[in-house]
Each structure stands twice: as structure tokens, then as C-alpha cells.
Amino acid sequence: MRKILMMLAALLALPAQAALNVLTTVPEWAALAQEIGGDKIRVASVTTALQDPHRIEARPSLIARARNADLIIATGAELEIGWLPVVQRESGNARIQSGQPGYFEAAAQARMLEIPAKLDRADGDVHAGGNPHINTDPRVYLKVGEALAARLAQLDPGNAAAYQAGYAAFAGRWRANLARWEKQAAALRGQPVVVQHKSFTYLLDWLGLKEVATLEPKPGVEASAAHLSHVLEQVRGQKPRWVIRAVWESSRATDWFAANSGTPAVVLPFTVGGNDAAKDLASLFDDTLARLLAAR
Amino acid sequence: MNRISISMLAACAALASIPAVAADADLQALREEIAQMKKSYEQRINALEQRLADTTRQAESATVTAGQAQAAAQANRPAATASAFNPEISLILSGMYNNTSQDPRQDPTAAAGRERRIQGLLPAGGELNPEARAWNLGESELAISANIDPHFRGTFLAAISPANEIGVEEAHIQTIGLGNGLGVKAGRFFSGVGYANEQHPHAWDFSNAALPYQAFFGPQLGYDGVQLKWVAPTDLFVELGAEFGRARGFPANDGGRNKNGLMSGSAFAHVGGDVGVANSWRAGASFFASKPRGRTYDDVDSTNTLVTNAFSGKSNTTVLDFVWKWAPEGNARDGGFKFQSEWFRRHESGNLTYDTTAASLGTATDAFRATQTGLYAQGIWQFMPHWRAGYRYDQLSAANLSVGLVDNGTLTAADLPILQSFKPRRHTAMVDYSPSEFSRIRFQVARDQSRSGVNDNQVWVHYIMSLGAHGAHKF
Numbered sequence A: 001m002r003k004i005l006m007m008l009a010a011l012l013a014l015p016a017q018a019a020l021n022v023l024t025t026v027p028e029w030a031a032l033a034q035e036i037g038g039d040k041i042r043v044a045s046v047t048t049a050l051q052d053p054h055r056i057e058a059r060p061s062l063i064a065r066a067r068n069a070d071l072i073i074a075t076g077a078e079l080e081i082g083w084l085p086v087v088q089r090e091s092g093n094a095r096i097q098s099g100q101p102g103y104f105e106a107a108a109q110a111r112m113l114e115i116p117a118k119l120d121r122a123d124g125d126v127h128a129g130g131n132p133h134i135n136t137d138p139r140v141y142l143k144v145g146e147a148l149a150a151r152l153a154q155l156d157p158g159n160a161a162a163y164q165a166g167y168a169a170f171a172g173r174w175r176a177n178l179a180r181w182e183k184q185a186a187a188l189r190g191q192p193v194v195v196q197h198k199s200f201t202y203l204l205d206w207l208g209l210k211e212v213a214t215l216e217p218k219p220g221v222e223a224s225a226a227h228l229s230h231v232l233e234q235v236r237g238q239k240p241r242w243v244i245r246a247v248w249e250s251s252r253a254t255d256w257f258a259a260n261s262g263t264p265a266v267v268l269p270f271t272v273g274g275n276d277a278a279k280d281l282a283s284l285f286d287d288t289l290a291r292l293l294a295a296r
Numbered sequence B: 001m002n003r004i005s006i007s008m009l010a011a012c013a014a015l016a017s018i019p020a021v022a023a024d025a026d027l028q029a030l031r032e033e034i035a036q037m038k039k040s041y042e043q044r045i046n047a048l049e050q051r052l053a054d055t056t057r058q059a060e061s062a063t064v065t066a067g068q069a070q071a072a073a074q075a076n077r078p079a080a081t082a083s084a085f086n087p088e089i090s091l092i093l094s095g096m097y098n099n100t101s102q103d104p105r106q107d108p109t110a111a112a113g114r115e116r117r118i119q120g121l122l123p124a125g126g127e128l129n130p131e132a133r134a135w136n137l138g139e140s141e142l143a144i145s146a147n148i149d150p151h152f153r154g155t156f157l158a159a160i161s162p163a164n165e166i167g168v169e170e171a172h173i174q175t176i177g178l179g180n181g182l183g184v185k186a187g188r189f190f191s192g193v194g195y196a197n198e199q200h201p202h203a204w205d206f207s208n209a210a211l212p213y214q215a216f217f218g219p220q221l222g223y224d225g226v227q228l229k230w231v232a233p234t235d236l237f238v239e240l241g242a243e244f245g246r247a248r249g250f251p252a253n254d255g256g257r258n259k260n261g262l263m264s265g266s267a268f269a270h271v272g273g274d275v276g277v278a279n280s281w282r283a284g285a286s287f288f289a290s291k292p293r294g295r296t297y298d299d300v301d302s303t304n305t306l307v308t309n310a311f312s313g314k315s316n317t318t319v320l321d322f323v324w325k326w327a328p329e330g331n332a333r334d335g336g337f338k339f340q341s342e343w344f345r346r347h348e349s350g351n352l353t354y355d356t357t358a359a360s361l362g363t364a365t366d367a368f369r370a371t372q373t374g375l376y377a378q379g380i381w382q383f384m385p386h387w388r389a390g391y392r393y394d395q396l397s398a399a400n401l402s403v404g405l406v407d408n409g410t411l412t413a414a415d416l417p418i419l420q421s422f423k424p425r426r427h428t429a430m431v432d433y434s435p436s437e438f439s440r441i442r443f444q445v446a447r448d449q450s451r452s453g454v455n456d457n458q459v460w461v462h463y464i465m466s467l468g469a470h471g472a473h474k475f
Helices: A002-017 A027-040 A060-067 A084-091 A140-155 A157-188 A201-207 A225-238 A252-261 A281-294 B002-016 B024-076 B211-216
Strands: A020-024 A041-045 A071-074 A103-105 A192-195 A210-214 A242-246 A265-268 B088-100 B134-137 B140-147 B152-160 B166-175 B182-190 B222-231 B237-248 B264-275 B279-290 B295-300 B306-326 B336-354 B364-384 B387-396 B400-403 B425-436 B439-451 B454-468
Touching: A020 A027, A027 A041, A027 A071, A027 A140, A027 A157, A027 A281, A060 A084, A060 B222, A060 B237, A060 B264, A060 B279, A071 A084, A071 A140, A103 A140, A140 A157, A157 A281, A192 A225, A201 A210, A210 A225, A225 A252, A242 A252, A252 A265, A265 A281, B211 B336, B211 B364, B211 B387, B237 B279
Parallel strands: A020 A041, A020 A071, A071 A103, A192 A210, A192 A242, A242 A265
Antiparallel strands: B088 B134, B088 B140, B088 B454, B140 B152, B152 B166, B166 B182, B182 B222, B222 B237, B237 B264, B264 B279, B279 B306, B295 B306, B306 B336, B336 B364, B364 B387, B364 B400, B387 B425, B425 B439, B439 B454
């Protein structure tokens, strides 16, 4: 009996001694945490790149994983509002509740775009904090990474130096990447583009692309055939170079627009794992740029 | 780095200025070598200086953008006013049009004016939608919730009935800071037994509750009490829970009881997980125990007199539940399938008192035992974005009854007509359209055979809309 009890105690104590258990709501923050934390953390995303981050269910497996997490990294800005609060509450884990060190919101570090001047659901699925898809601008990872390294150090002071060094190494590589990407994409500046959903506002902002139309009439509202024809008429004169959508968005509207306007459709990986090439943060943006440049 | 290179160069230069002692050829070779070294070091110094300058410039620009971002981020923050602490408020609006081939307000097998009820078991007395023909307003649900402090969260939900009565559906506090997987809820709440019991009507996939819920919980089991829950620290989702308190409504009748103690209680276990990225499931087993005292119901006896009968004893209900959800790649936006099924078994034993008010053949009491099972199974298919179709099959078994009053000859079976053996059945199909996460319009048809010898064909056109805070739903 005593042996069993001791084994049980060892089993229960095990997670505490192991690497910091980090759970992220979306794959990009898992990739960032991995760059910074290396082997000091165990990190997993609860969603894949092929899932619409607005429409995740508070699945039993999520609650079980949140139960044991030391840190939850969320995007924030209401992206996960339909499911994360339930997961936090049902997990019975005090560490990951909002306001605790074990809850980290990336959007708090970002420069938010499209903050609505008025909040009215007649305008569709608007987010009071601004457009939550901050992950499509690579510059955000420096700022978020810095804050994340500090948070990891706070939660795991023993490895603080490793997190700072991990961040410094990442930031060095990332700055070099940014310079390279910005040079590559210099020719794209000012080009007109049509997007399906407001998923790439931050990418467009970074590259200086001009969004001439959105296929969704309102955020989160499916485009009707009549609306698509209207958009087509509207932008015909502006000769958009691409119509782009994220891999998790329905192909219907983009395909229709591409077929009827002759504008090349580009399906972007959106986040790590969105296609075979986007294996990590750097290859995500390599692939994103390659796709835009190839479809010119 | 630079300083080291320079001093090395200086050393080289010093070396070069040493008076020649070796042969001229050797001297020439040495001079060339030194000149080459000098040249290569100069190049390296230039390269290093260039890199230093570049890095400084980059760092400066990074600081500038970071500073801008910081300023912008600060501008994003809402002003800190007292109203910023407003709780989350949401309101559910619901209304429907019903067509039914039978009068929903009246039981066609018995006395006029008596409410329709399911044949073959002691009536639960809960609502059996639809309430009336043609236009009906559904319940308007007003929900207010917020974190109270780092330790507690509070939830209040009032339902305003079409008859202008306000009912407190939920009013509870729950812990958020206990840790170790523990959670405590206290106040008025819906029990965690089964799967659908905790869901509010606006979250149901059909416009009315399944037959077993209507028959056994009339139609939802609520508590004024306390709930304890624990989530196990395992990768498989394992949740254990226990509840005690004054159970609200059928099959308990704790409402008017005056005693100390736990009153009714329930225990439940849920397990769940994922299969691959596209499938997730949850299964559970629950048990509810109560001791109703003088739980009354009306019936019409063999002399065609309306009498009041009462049950006192023990009532135990077991529920097994199972839910499976599938979505392509786990992306529920464009399509998916949900299967849901629950099985109920209730066992009641105690005494049945006939005609408590001595209005007909005189009051009489004897032993009573009843065992009954029920189940429903439903599938919901989202066949395109915003559109779903579903089918549900409900049934209750004929009760396994032992009625002492009939067995000992005091009464005949005709004196207790509601208990006459019957197997209620119902088929329901629906299609609904949800233009957004906040609005849903449902068309539902049902063939209801919950009353002996009567087929009721029912049609619903039902809207359910929510405004206000973006409520997160459970799995």
C-alpha cells in the first residue's frame, strides 16, 4: 500500500519537475515559444493551421491539457472568446486564469489595426480590440517574443538566462530574415490586392500592399453571388494583382472571384503548418512571399 | 575585437621594422608575407566596422518601431473607468409558430382542461413544448456574469416566461482559483448529470427537450445546493463530480421540505478525448438519488372523478451519455457531424397514496415500485456553412410496475389510468439556418406518439437569437 502511495506521489510530482508545460491556442505562438524556450519547455498548440481559430470547440481534450498547463499563450483581442474562457474555467487550473502569470496574450504586445470606432454587430463579427490576426506581420514576433521570454523567465526563474539567450538568438536571426524579406518584397509595394476575410490586414500593412476589396460583405459573413459580382465590378478598374485567402477559409468566394476576374488566387498558409512548406516561423514567411511573388 | 586586431597589426608593423639580418631573398619573402597580412587585416577591420555600423542602424530603427508600437499599443487601451468593469450581459430572444394536429393544452384521453402528459409513468409535470398552437413567445433569458475577484466568478440567469413570470434559472458562484483541478459551484445551477442537462434551451439542437429528459427530469434537473468537480491530471479527460442540495422539481420534491441535511444528491463521471485531429468524443455515467415525500399528481379514476394521488419513497435515476463530433480537419466552420445519445433508467420504490383529498373512492395507501428506461439518439449534420439538418429518435420503455393498491384488490388498473402500460415514441427532424453565431432560425417537424392511441404531428418555426456578450459554449 505504501509503495503504491509513493508511486502515486511520484507520478503526481512528475509534471512539476519536468519542463515548463506550455499550451498555445494557435500554432504560431507554439513555434515562437519553441524558438525561445528550446528544450526547457514542452509546448503544443491546441489547434492546427487548418482550423478556423474563431470556431474551436471547448473539447474535453482541451480541458484535460489545460488542466496541466503552466502557461497558456493566446492571441487575445477576442479571437478565442468563443471557447478559451470555458476551457480556462473547466480546467480547474488556477495558474492559467486571466490575470495570472500563466496566461499570456500576444495581442497586448502588438500594434492593433482596425480598432472599430463603433461596436455594432450589424457590422458583422467585429472585435472590440481590433483585428486579431496579428500573426501575419512578421515584425510582431520580436515584440511578442521579448515579452514571452520575460514571462517564461518569470515562471521558470531557474532557466531565465536560457530564455533570454533563446530570445536573443531568435531576434538576431529574425532581424536578418526581416531585412531579407523586405528586400525581396520591395517590388510588391503599393500593389492592389483583394482579400476574402480580414485575415491578412497585418501582412498587407507590412508589405505595403493596397487592399482594394474584401470578398466578405461583413467580417465573418459569407459572400453571396450578388455581392461577389458587385465587388468584381467595383475593382475591375483597379486591376488587383491577387485575390488571397487563408488555407482555413472556404475556397468558394476566392475561386469564384479568381475565375471571373482572371486575378490569380493565392492560398496563403496563414500560420505554421498551413502547408507543407510552412514548417516553422521563418519558412512560413518564406513561403508566403514566394507565393505572392510567383503569382505576379 | 577591433582593438585586438589593431594591436596585432601594430605588432606586425613593429616586426616589419626590425632591421634585416636574414638573406635578401628571405627578407623579401617576409616583407611580402607581412604586407599580405596587413592587407587582409585591413579588409577584416573594414568589414567589422561596416557590420558594427549596420547593426547600430538596425537596432536604432528597431527601437523606433518598437517605440511607435508601444505608443500605439498604449493608445489601444480602453480608458480605465468604473464602467469598464461592467459584467458580461447577454439576452436570448426566442419565439415560434407551432402547428399541431392535437391540442397541446389538453389530454385527449382524459378530462377536459387537464394538461397533456406522457402516458405510462408518474407525470413529471414539466413543460412539454409546444405550449400552445400558433404563435408562442419562448422564454427570454437574461444572463449576467463576471469574475467577482481572482477567486470567484458569478453567474445569474433569469428566464422571463411568455406569461410574464420571472424565474431564476441559475444564480451561482464558482471558484476559479482553487487549482489542482478542483472547482466548486454553489447556488442555483443545472446539474452536471448526463450531457444535455446543463445546456440552456437556446443551445439545444432541437426546439424541445428529448422525451427521457421530459419524462425523468421534467425537463431539466436543477439544484439549489453545491457542486464539487475535479479534473484528473491525465491526458485523457477525466472529470468526477458530486452535487448535493435541494433538487428543483421532478422527480424530487425538495421544494417545500423542511429538514436539515443533504436532501438530494448526484454523482457523475465524464471521460473524453480526441481521435486524430477530426474527431472528439465524451462519454459519461451519472446517478441521481432523491427521496420525494408526498409528490402529488392528478388523474381521473374509474368513476371519472379528478383525484389527487401522491408518491413517497426513493427515486434513483441513472444516466449514460455519449457524444461524438466530427469535422473535416477539425475545422467546424464549413461542415461537420455530431452524434449524441443518452440512456436513462429510473427506479422508484415506496408508497403510492390514492385520492389524498378523499374526493372519490376514499384515501388508500400501499407499496409502489416502478422501473423504467428511456433513450434518445440524434445526429446533426452541418452540410454547408450556416446550414444544419438533424434527426432525433426518442423512446421510453413500458414501465415495470408493482402497484400494491391494485395487487391487493383495493383499486383496479382503471383507477390509475396514467400508469397503464405504454411505450412512448417520437421522431423529430429539423433544418436550421444560422446567418451568424448570434442568430438561428429553425424549421422542425415531429411525429409525437407519447400518448396512448394518439399521433400528434407537430411543426415548429422557431427563432433563437442572442444579443450582448459573446457567450462561450461548452462542448
